[in-house]
């Protein structure tokens with residue numbers, strides 16, 4: 001799966017970065033905000049690692065307060081979203097979480113490795129996508 005170097009084009013072309021940012025703001029408002037999952041304040045495809053910031057997380061309301069980040073659904077969804085857009089496999093992790101007292105929830109998405117668990121995850125994702 002490949003998108004022809006989308007990340008490289010976004011990082012090199014400010015107009016492409018602005019276009020993708022506007023698409024993601026609109027898409028996030030419709031899916032995340034109106035869906036009740038929180039408010040995506042930032043989704044930066046130019047940073048390394050890629051970065052997303054979420055406020056008013058539904059997962060924090062449901063699962064917080066906590067000693068550890070709780071927004072696993074959003075972390076996985078953000079990584080899946082990046083994977084779908086770029087055509088490359090990414091994994092996400094929450095590095096700051098409002099459930100632990102942070103101001104907002106911050107996520108980083110990085111290219112995923114090729115370990116056995118990752119390969120099993122990819123195979124499952126491909127089977128799910130084939131069912132569409």
Ligand SMILES: [Zn+2]
Nearest residue numbers: 071097098105
């Ligand atoms: Zn969180």
